[in-house]
Structures are given as C-alpha cells and as structure tokens.
Amino acid sequence: MGFFSFLFGNKTNKIKEFTDRGAIILDVRSKAEYDSGAIPGSKHIPLQQVQAKINQIKQWDKPVITCCASGMRSGSAAAILRSNGVEVMNGGGWQSLSGKL
Template sequence: MGILDFLFGNKSKKIQDFKSRDAIIVDVRSKGEYDGGAIPGSKNIPLQSISSNISQIKKWDKPVIVCCASGMRSASAAGILKNNGIEVMNGGGWFSLSKKL
C-alpha cells in the first residue's frame, strides 16, 4: 500500500465498487461546462442545484459519484449529499474520473 493510498484510500477500488453497484455519475459543473465535454451517461446537476434535487437523487436508490472540473465543487456536492443520507463519493475532475471508469 502506497503512502497516498494510506492517506486517502484507494480511489480506483472505491470507484470500481460503486460502479459494480450501478452508481450514478453526477457532474456538478455548469450546463455550459458540461455541454463542452462530459462522461457519457452522466447526469448534469450544477452544484447550486444539488440541494433542491435531493429527493430526486434519493429516488434513484443507487450510490452516487460526483465530479466537476477539478474536484472542488464535487467535494462540496459530496458533503451535501452525504449529510442527506446518500451514499456518495467525490470522483474529482470529470476527465480524470472518465479514465478510471
């Protein structure tokens, strides 16, 4: 186990675990950013709209992987979802996440 795995956990393993359970990928960038390139099949719910979409996200009854451009907005979104009882992980930047999927 490398030092980064020890400190931050193995994100690739967690992504694979979430994927194996049909996780939904939510991209929290703006619509304009999302339209410029995104992970196929992901859903675009901008960060400022996450709180108002909690009930819809809960209805999916699946784990959620959030992503954005760098991982900052998705970290905020992950916190909001986790505080609302949704199993979530921060996938970080969408482009790097797409390579791990």
C-alpha cells in the same frame, strides 16, 4: 500500498466498487461546461441546484459519484449529499474520473 493510499484509500478501487453496484455519475459543473464535454451517461445537476434536488437524487436509490472540473465543486456536492443520507464519493475532475471508469 502507497502512503497516500494508506491514508485516503485507493480511489480507483472505490470507484470500481461503486460502479459495480450501479453508481450514478453526477456532474455538478455549469451547463456550458457540461455541454462542452462530459462522461457519457452521466447525470447533470449544477452544484447550486444539488440541495434543491436531494429528493430526486435519493429516488435513484444508487450510490453516487460526483465530478466537476477539478474536484472542488464535486467535493462540496458530495458533502451535501452525504449529509442528506446519500451514499456518495467525490470522483474529482470529470476527465480524470472518465479515465478510471
């Protein structure tokens, strides 16, 4: 186990654990970004709308993996969801996440 894996956990293992439990991939990029390419089967809710759609997201009753272009917006979305009781992890950039799925 590498030093960073020791500090932060192995993201690939956590992604696998979440997906094994039926996790929903939530892409929080803009509509134009999402329309230009996204993970097949992912849900799209732009970051600015995440707070307003908490109840809808909670109804999924599944863990959530957030993603965006680089991981910044998905980190913000994950924090919003976590503070509202949703089991969530920041999957980072969608292209990198796609390679780990």
